[in-house]
Amino acid sequence: MITLIRNIKELVQVEETPKNMVSGKEMKILPTIKNAFLLIENDLIKDFGEMKDFKSIPIDNVVDASEKIVLPTWCDSHTHIVYADNREQEFIDRINGLSYEEIANNGGGILNSAKKLQVISEDNLYKQSAIRIEEIMQLGTGAVEIKSGYGLTKEAELKMLRVIKKLNKNYPIAIKATFLGAHALPIEFKNNKSGYLDTVIQEILPIVAKENLAEFIDAFCETGYFSVEDTERLLKAGEKFGLIPKIHVNQFTAIGGVQIGVKYNALSVDHLEEMRAEDIEVLKNSKTMPVALPSCSYFLSIPYTPARKIINAGLPLALATDYNPGSTPSGNMNFVVSTACIKMKLTPEEAINAATINGAYAMGLEKTHGSICRGKKANFILTKKIPSYGFIPYSFGNHQIDQVFIEGLKV
Ligand SMILES: N=CN[C@@H](CCC(=O)O)C(=O)O
Numbered sequence: 322m323i324t325l326i327r328n329i330k331e332l333v334q335v336e337e338t339p340k341n342m343v344s345g346k347e348m349k350i351l352p353t354i355k356n357a358f359l360l361i362e363n364d365l366i367k368d369f370g371e372m373k374d375f376k377s378i379p380i381d382n383v384v385d386a387s388e389k390i391v392l393p394t395w396c397d398s399h400t401h402i403v404y405a406d407n408r409e410q411e412f413i414d415r416i417n418g419l420s421y422e423e424i425a426n427n428g429g430g431i432l433n434s435a436k437k438l439q440v441i442s443e444d445n446l447y448k449q450s451a452i453r454i455e456e457i458m459q460l461g462t463g464a465v466e467i468k469s470g471y472g473l474t475k476e477a478e479l480k481m482l483r484v485i486k487k488l489n490k491n492y493p494i495a496i497k498a499t500f501l502g503a504h505a506l507p508i509e510f511k512n513n514k515s516g517y518l519d520t521v522i523q524e525i526l527p528i529v530a531k532e533n534l535a536e537f538i539d540a541f542c543e544t545g546y547f548s549v550e551d552t553e554r555l556l557k558a559g560e561k562f563g564l565i566p567k568i569h570v571n572q573f574t575a576i577g578g579v580q581i582g583v584k585y586n587a588l589s590v591d592h593l594e595e596m597r598a599e600d601i602e603v604l605k606n607s608k609t610m611p612v613a614l615p616s617c618s619y620f621l622s623i624p625y626t627p628a629r630k631i632i633n634a635g636l637p638l639a640l641a642t643d644y645n646p647g648s649t650p651s652g653n654m655n656f657v658v659s660t661a662c663i664k665m666k667l668t669p670e671e672a673i674n675a676a677t678i679n680g681a682y683a684m685g686l687e688k689t690h691g692s693i694c695r696g697k698k699a700n701f702i703l704t705k706k707i708p709s710y711g712f713i714p715y716s717f718g719n720h721q722i723d724q725v726f727i728e729g730l731k732v
């Protein structure tokens with residue numbers, strides 16, 4: 322089927338020659354074509370250009386985009402969308418003065434989600450998660466990474482990963498799975514962290530690899546959770562099974578997590594709210610994408626990732642939601658892009674680059690997603706009638722999307 326999107330006011334993030342990512346000063350450049358067309362064949366982008374250059378061919382479906390902007394769908398490279406029920410009570414506890422750490426120490430936090438996840442049926446977990454997938458597709462997300470890590474037992478971790486696999490099969494959105502067995506220490510292992518890591522490495526990891534349930538491996542490398550040494554043990558074990566690291570680091574404390582990520586060729590290091598000069602330095606000359614999660618900073622009232630320092634050092638940056646029941650119960654990439662501009666001082670061009678092509682890189686999807694490029698997936702957002710693409714982050718919290726296309730079809 323051939324679909325033509327015509328009279329596009331501005332077609333954003335176009336690429337003649339595909340690139341893997343954008344870094345430093347390049348992030349301020351967002352290639353666009355004004356008064357453009359976009360031609361789709363089945364699930365792929367066939368052509369694009371200026372309207373005046375469009376050569377008539379037989380078309381099955383025409384969409385008029387007068388006064389509207391078209392941009393690639395968002396690439397959300399860090400989420401925990403598969404979870405059981407919610408944690409609004411902890412939200413209220415925080416309003417009343419408890420800290421995220423105090424809540425976790427009282428059995429709340431990740432362990433609270435694990436308790437709920439261990440008892441929910443796979444079917445019910447799938448149903449709850451599918452609603453969130455449908456929600457983020459409507460919000461313009463066309464590719465997403467999803468982590469395990471709320472199971473914390475063999476059965477429950479595998480249940481999560483199987484749900485992720487089933488979502489990937491049933492929805493057109495691209496889904497990448499990450500095994501996050503080392504997300505928190507289960508109560509049964511309270512004084513036996515190395516015993517829990519033995520379970521993760523010897524009992525769960527081999528099944529994850531054998532059943533092809535995840536491409537990436539993650540750990541919450543943080544004071545009070547998993548140390549740099551624990552993380553290294555895990556990444557080494559993952560490496561043997563060909564799992565690529567994408568890790569939680571520097572959320573509350575900077576303890577060397579970025580260094581261990583770079584040492585093990587992590588595809589991304591995520592959170593980075595607390596960054597020392599040496600953490601920025603070690604990322605130079607690496608292939609590791611720094612990923613900021615501004616909705617998490619917003620929700621927990623913790624510092625924002627120092628995005629300006631990262632980009633001004635010549636590094637790339639990706640933006641993601643961190644959608645999860647504890648620190649970020651929102652999967653809205655439009656809000657992430659706005660918040661990155663408002664609170665982290667990214668320009669709209671930098672924020673859109675960070676949420677599209679760099680997000681695609683951070684989950685290994687840069688060859689097929691993240692830009693308007695011939696041969697890439699026909700994943701794009703058609704906005705309402707708006708004055709410019711800068712209006713998307715400017716009108717924060719408002720919904721500027723008219724239609725979302727994933728793999729060539731309106732969702
Ligand atoms: N920081 C670790 N994990 C999640 C939050 C987990 C939770 O509170 O449930 C995050 O990325 O913010």
Ligand SMILES: [Zn+2]
Pocket residue numbers: 399400401569643645
């Ligand atoms: Zn996370």
